[in-house]
Amino acid sequence: MSVIYILWLRELRRYVRSRAQIVASLGQPLLYLVVLGFGMGPVFQKAGQGNYLQFVAPGVMGMTVLFSSVFSGMGLLWDRQFGFLKETLVAPVPRIQIMLGRTLGAATVAVVQGLLVVVVCVIVGFRAVHLQTVPLALLFMALIACLFSALGTAIGSTLQNMQGFQLIMSFLVMPIFFLSGALYPLNGLPKALSVLTSLDPLTYGVDGLRATLIGRQHFGVVTDGLVLAVVAALLLAIGSRLFSKIQV
Amino acid sequence: MIRVKDLTKKFGEFTAVNNISFEVGPGEIFAFLGPNGAGKTTTIKMLTTLLQPTSGTMEIDGLDARRQANEVRKRFGIVFQDPSLDGDLTAYENMELHAVFYHVPRKIRGERTEQLLRLFDLWERRNEQVKLFSGGMKRRLEIARGLLHTPKILFLDEPTLGLDPQTRNQLWTHVKHLNQTEGVTVFLTTHYMDEADRVAQRIAIIDHGKIVAEDSPQGLKQQTGADSLEEAFLALTGSTIRDEAASSADQMRQFAKMWGNRR
Numbered sequence: 001m002s003v004i005y006i007l008w009l010r011e012l013r014r015y016v017r018s019r020a021q022i023v024a025s026l027g028q029p030l031l032y033l034v035v036l037g038f039g040m041g042p043v044f045q046k047a048g049q050g051n052y053l054q055f056v057a058p059g060v061m062g063m064t065v066l067f068s069s070v071f072s073g074m075g076l077l078w079d080r081q082f083g084f085l086k087e088t089l090v091a092p093v094p095r096i097q098i099m100l101g102r103t104l105g106a107a108t109v110a111v112v113q114g115l116l117v118v119v120v121c122v123i124v125g126f127r128a129v130h131l132q133t134v135p136l137a138l139l140f141m142a143l144i145a146c147l148f149s150a151l152g153t154a155i156g157s158t159l160q161n162m163q164g165f166q167l168i169m170s171f172l173v174m175p176i177f178f179l180s181g182a183l184y185p186l187n188g189l190p191k192a193l194s195v196l197t198s199l200d201p202l203t204y205g206v207d208g209l210r211a212t213l214i215g216r217q218h219f220g221v222v223t224d225g226l227v228l229a230v231v232a233a234l235l236l237a238i239g240s241r242l243f244s245k246i247q248v
Numbered sequence: 249m250i251r252v253k254d255l256t257k258k259f260g261e262f263t264a265v266n267n268i269s270f271e272v273g274p275g276e277i278f279a280f281l282g283p284n285g286a287g288k289t290t291t292i293k294m295l296t297t298l299l300q301p302t303s304g305t306m307e308i309d310g311l312d313a314r315r316q317a318n319e320v321r322k323r324f325g326i327v328f329q330d331p332s333l334d335g336d337l338t339a340y341e342n343m344e345l346h347a348v349f350y351h352v353p354r355k356i357r358g359e360r361t362e363q364l365l366r367l368f369d370l371w372e373r374r375n376e377q378v379k380l381f382s383g384g385m386k387r388r389l390e391i392a393r394g395l396l397h398t399p400k401i402l403f404l405d406e407p408t409l410g411l412d413p414q415t416r417n418q419l420w421t422h423v424k425h426l427n428q429t430e431g432v433t434v435f436l437t438t439h440y441m442d443e444a445d446r447v448a449q450r451i452a453i454i455d456h457g458k459i460v461a462e463d464s465p466q467g468l469k470q471q472t473g474a475d476s477l478e479e480a481f482l483a484l485t486g487s488t489i490r491d492e493a494a495s496s497a498d499q500m501r502q503f504a505k506m507w508g509n510r511r
């Protein structure tokens with residue numbers, strides 16, 4: 001237990017100490033919110049879909065949590081590079097605890113980052129429609145964070161060095177973001193795209209956030225929550241298996 | 249305490265450790281010497297469960313290092329040759345993390361940490377991030393951390409690399425003290441022959457992945473008719489430098505290494 005806690009704490013300490021990075025990672029969400037939010041607004045309105053800023057804000061929150069958690073989960077690669085990984089791997093502690101501590105730490109960092117973006121959203125003009133379901137939105141954020149931190153850890157366990165990082169960003173993380181419906185509504189999509197979006201776990205995360213924040217849903221919160229929980233559990237299992245096989 | 253039999257490690261085509269066997273008794277200080285690239289670190293990585301051997305058996309304190317990895321991990325402490333600190337954390341936090349990993353009871357945690365950080369002259373800077381430390385200071389912290397819990401076996405992979413004479417002296421005195429008072433078995437590597445001569449009771453010399461000699465420091469000198477351990481070492485391993493450009497065999501090795509890293 002205390003091992004999980006101290007590793008969780010380590011992730012938080014590292015996060016708090018990287019102030020420059022915290023600020024930098026707010027830039028992208030802000031860009032999406034302001035430029036897309038206001039740029040696409042009139043078209044969206046004319047199409048009878050309502051306010052685009054309201055629509056895109058939950059998507060941007062999902063995006064932030066996605067990037068932040070994959071990134072933190074893959075912090076494993078940095079630890080490999082700088083050698084700290086060895087120290088954790090020779091410790092007389094079941095590797096599952098090490099994996100859990102790191103992953104929960106990464107997830108917490110991602111949620112904190114997500115909350116910062118919520119603040120940005122509110123400043124830009126976003127307003128939650130149903131205040132009573134806001135705690136549920138937090139739960140969805142946590143689910144997204146756990147799922148993608150586990151994914152990050154799983155990937156980090158199999159990559160040997162930093163070279164694969166860019167590859168993962170371009171061919172996995174970006175597609176996950178663009179296919180999630182964070183930026184566009186899911187109804188009336190071409191068949192192929194519609195299938196792809198429904199295979200993307202983030203789709204359910206964003207849908208859950210939208211349902212709880214602006215009362216607009218595609219699959220419904222129950223489906224969203226279940227899919228996220230099941231996929232997160234699966235990835236945690238896979239991640240800890242891969243983690244326990246690491247050699248340095 | 250350590251029993252190794254027919255241990256082999258291949259990286260692709262390249263054999264880094266070639267069918268070695270040796271034993272280290274309880275309470276012994278054992279030095280594992282050899283030129284660069286001889287396979288010392290690779291052997292230590294296998295003994296400390298970081299790397300799976302290609303073949304062979306390893307017993308640590310009567311336990312199978314492959315199958316009972318987690319039990320084995322409770323038995324040893326290690327100072328790595330390469331850096332293994334978290335640079336974003338402070339010196340104190342690095343120690344704290346290690347203490348939790350090794351279940352050092354909370355009561356003696358603080359006391360031990362202070363004692364070791366003072367011993368290696370880091371106490372004043374305990375709250376600074378490690379990435380701001382000099383190379384030698386980082387090295388000292390690695391050593392202090394490795395000594396934080398008292399294991400049955402201590403692996404020291406070139407612990408004195410880049411350290412000033414004062415600290416080196418401090419370290420060996422402390423290691424000998426641990427060995428005498430707590431009966432800690434020590435497995436060390438170093439390129440400073442005088443250190444090995446001073447602290448080791450038995451020495452194995454490895455070259456190109458094979459053990460070429462195994463004896464007491466005195467025995468090795470007699471065996472080769474040398475005055476110092478350094479001379480004996482050179483007599484046993486030859487005086488060619490293990491440089492990647494030196495021979496085609498070494499070029500092959502370099503090639504294998506590149507491949508290994510790229511995987």
Ligand SMILES: Nc1ncnc2c1ncn2[C@@H]1O[C@H](COP(=O)(O)OP(=O)(O)OP(=O)(O)O)[C@@H](O)[C@H]1O
Binds near residue numbers: 259282283289290
């Ligand atoms: N992961 C790896 N992949 C491929 N080759 C490797 C790998 N690790 C080590 N080697 C090779 O195995 C050989 C033995 O390396 P090792 O690190 O054990 O040497 P060493 O005896 O510790 O040398 P040094 O005194 O320089 O520390 C070297 O030729 C090295 O290039």
Ligand SMILES: [Mg+2]
Binds near residue numbers: 289329405
């Ligand atoms: Mg070495």
